[in-house]
Amino acid sequence: DAGVTQSPTHLIKTRGQHVTLRCSPISGHKSVSWYQQVLGQGPQFIFQYYEKEERGRGNFPDRFSARQFPNYSSELNVNALLLGDSALYLCASSSRQGGGNNSPLHFGNGTRLTVT
Amino acid sequence: AQSVTQLGSHVSVSEGALVLLRCNYSSSVPPYLFWYVQYPNQGLQLLLKYTSAATLVKGINGFEAEFKKSETSFHLTKPSAHMSDAAEYFCAMGGGADGLTFGKGTHLIIQP
Numbered sequence: 382d383a384g385v386t387q388s389p390t391h392l393i394k395t396r397g398q399h400v401t402l403r404c405s406p407i408s409g410h411k412s413v414s415w416y417q418q419v420l421g422q423g424p425q426f427i428f429q430y431y432e433k434e435e436r437g438r439g440n441f442p443d444r445f446s447a448r449q450f451p452n453y454s455s456e457l458n459v460n461a462l463l464l465g466d467s468a469l470y471l472c473a474s475s476s477r478q479g480g481g482n483n484s485p486l487h488f489g490n491g492t493r494l495t496v497t
Numbered sequence: 498a499q500s501v502t503q504l505g506s507h508v509s510v511s512e513g514a515l516v517l518l519r520c521n522y523s524s525s526v527p528p529y530l531f532w533y534v535q536y537p538n539q540g541l542q543l544l545l546k547y548t549s550a551a552t553l554v555k556g557i558n559g560f561e562a563e564f565k566k567s568e569t570s571f572h573l574t575k576p577s578a579h580m581s582d583a584a585e586y587f588c589a590m591g592g593g594a595d596g597l598t599f600g601k602g603t604h605l606i607i608q609p
Binding site for chain 1: 501531533538539540541542543546587589592593594595596597598599600601602
């Protein structure tokens, strides 16, 4: 079975531009979460979607938005890019909402975003 | 607020030696606890999770962790380190709608 797939794997953007990152969850998983991992740090929670609705949001500005489609894939959008947005963006899926004890998160390999 | 603290940003052990990676948590409610491993240029892989059914949790690749409520700790151990264990290890807590809270990570170095 395919794991969580993310695209693109790498991209370079300029300050002020917009970016869209894509994620396909494991087949049968209905929850998708997004995390930002700055170099040398642990991942930070951005969003959680379950059944196409936003269920949780981390401490990120409104420049960050996301959505989940009927096939449970997801997009993360970031507007007005800043240098500080340079990071590895990780998508994770789980079978149930929350990705908790009985439904752990399965992570993709991430998208490496560089903002210049 | 929940928080996870990993003591030691870098840990170096000899091949065959005991691996001990430390994690302490702060939570007002009984936590869900996890250890993840990240190899270079890859995502995170779940090593083990605390289920509350047993305080000693066994995971993949010979790793295990012990939940100690009195010490608010969830340290990760492996009796004998292998070169392939070299990676970044993250302790995490949570898992509800607020997502997981991760520690800053510990880079494990294996000396031949």
